[in-house]
Every structure is written in structure tokens, then in C-alpha cells.
Amino acid sequence: MILELYEVLAAEFGDLDDWWVADSVFERVVGSILTQQTRWENVDRVLREMKRRDILCPEAILALPQEELEGLLKPAGFYHNKAKSLRDIARYFNETSVQVAFALPVDTLRKELLGLKGVGDETADAILLFAAGKPSFVIDAYTKKLLKCGGVEGDYAELKERFERSLPADIRTYQHYHALIIEHGKRYCRRKACEECVIARLPRSKN
């Protein structure tokens, strides 16, 4: 089912090569936090302002007064939480450079990330996959809805495992698949329109 779903989604939404454009890996780390429960347009405003002020790095974030950082994050919502989270992340990547941290084994790095404020399963995997370039599949709300429509349910780890054992452990494939699910979800998994869901067009098969 996982492979067939991927084929159908890719056929409809294409390569999505420029799905997540960023100038640096740290920008992707920050984006992973800011996009939590937030539209990307609002995240982009904050990222552009941070770039304009040249403060998209751990050192600059740590140098910002808490109040100023919060004000900067307002367009992305939940700015109290996200400010604390970004501080913790900046602190971590300040004492452990991204090069060193991202060279750690996936499981080790994942646990490190989960220890940071505001980083749960999904955000940890988003950072691993899109910033660190590790083959760690991301499960988000759309993924859960989509699979549920196909009769598949389970907790985060179970769904993640299901994707990873059904796909080649390839970064490009994982990133592309996740992007496809998001784009499909924004189109068909909101409010109504669930009847257009790709699951309905899937040839029945197991696994």
C-alpha cells in the first residue's frame, strides 16, 4: 500500500523539487520549529526577516534579548514557546556544531533532538530528514489521516516503521513522499473534499 500510494501521489503532484527551499541547514532547523501548527507563509515572513537582519545562526539567536526574539517570532504564532525552543536549539548547536551533531548516528542524534524544548517526534524527524539528511521518515497529522482513510492506524512509531520498512532507505524518497503527503493533505484532507482522497484511487493490496 505504501509504495502504491507513493506512485499515485507522485503522478499527481510531481517531483516537488523546490518544496522546501533554504539557504542553510540551520535555516531548516529553525523552519522545522516555526512551522509547527503554522502555515508556511507565516514562517517564511519570520525567516526572511531573520535573514535580512542576519541572525539566522545559533550565536545571533543567543545574543538576542528574549523579548526581542519573541517579537520577531510573532507572525509564526506561539511565539513564547517557539522563542524558548529556538533558544534551546541555538544553545545546543552552539556547543555542538551542526557538522558534529549531524555526524552522529541517527538514533543518537534523534534522542539528542528529542531532549530539546519544543522538539517532539515529528519535529525531530523533520530536522533529521530535511536538515541533517538522514533517512528518518516524518509522520505528521496528514499522514495519520491519510493512512486512517486507508484503514491503517497506529501510534507514531508504528506508522513510521510501516513507511520505513516499505521504502528504500533513501533521503530523496523520504523527503519527496513527505512533501507529497503535505501537498495532498492541504488539498484533500481538510474539512470537506475527503472524497477526493487518493486512497480511493489506490489499487487494493496489503502492506
Next chain:
DNA sequence: CTCCAGGAGTGTA
């Protein structure tokens, strides 16, 4: 006016 977006943390049963 209402609804909710590429979640996480905390508290309760």
C-alpha cells in the same frame, strides 16, 4: 464572525 494551519507540553483518568 468562525475556523484552523507541515505540534509540543502538561495535566487528568
Next chain:
DNA sequence: TACACTCATGGA
């Protein structure tokens, strides 16, 4: 383990 609640801005 399973929910309910909270955090918050901005666009439709």
C-alpha cells in the same frame, strides 16, 4: 496509554 486543554498569529 488516551484524551483535553493551552499556546497565538494571520488568512480565508
